[in-house]
Amino acid sequence: MTIGIFLLAALLSIVWFWIDSLGAREVAIGAGQRACEQINVQFLDQSVAAGRVGLGRDPRGRVQFRRVFLFEFSRDGGDRRRGRVVTLGRRVETINLDHDEHTVWLANSGE
Numbered sequence: 001m002t003i004g005i006f007l008l009a010a011l012l013s014i015v016w017f018w019i020d021s022l023g024a025r026e027v028a029i030g031a032g033q034r035a036c037e038q039i040n041v042q043f044l045d046q047s048v049a050a051g052r053v054g055l056g057r058d059p060r061g062r063v064q065f066r067r068v069f070l071f072e073f074s075r076d077g078g079d080r081r082r083g084r085v086v087t088l089g090r091r092v093e094t095i096n097l098d099h100d101e102h103t104v105w106l107a108n109s110g111e
Contacts, residue, residue: 020065020090021050028069028085031092035083036073039099044072048085056088064089073097 028048036043051068058064069085083097 017065021067023090024065024067024087025050025069027090027092028067028071028087031085031095032069032071032073032083035085035095035097039097041081041097041099042074042077044074044080047071051084058088058091066093
């Protein structure tokens, strides 16, 4: 009985984490697209890839998952450059785009 309850709790935790990750991924896709629009580049593949996952505290002090999502963008379709969106929960913390000779950082975009 105890093992069954433990397994059910573990399964529910995994399902919750998966659903929460999908929500954070959608936030990261939208943030990446808007950042690319702001600097007039193309957001490639209309997707982001999951990078690291860790823990962090939100402004209220609650523990949230901090996720790093990676994506690619292009100036003219012929080159591929890297971008990164960092979320804390479902809020965007930072976005960075490796653009030409420098990196563009957009912080606390209010997501």
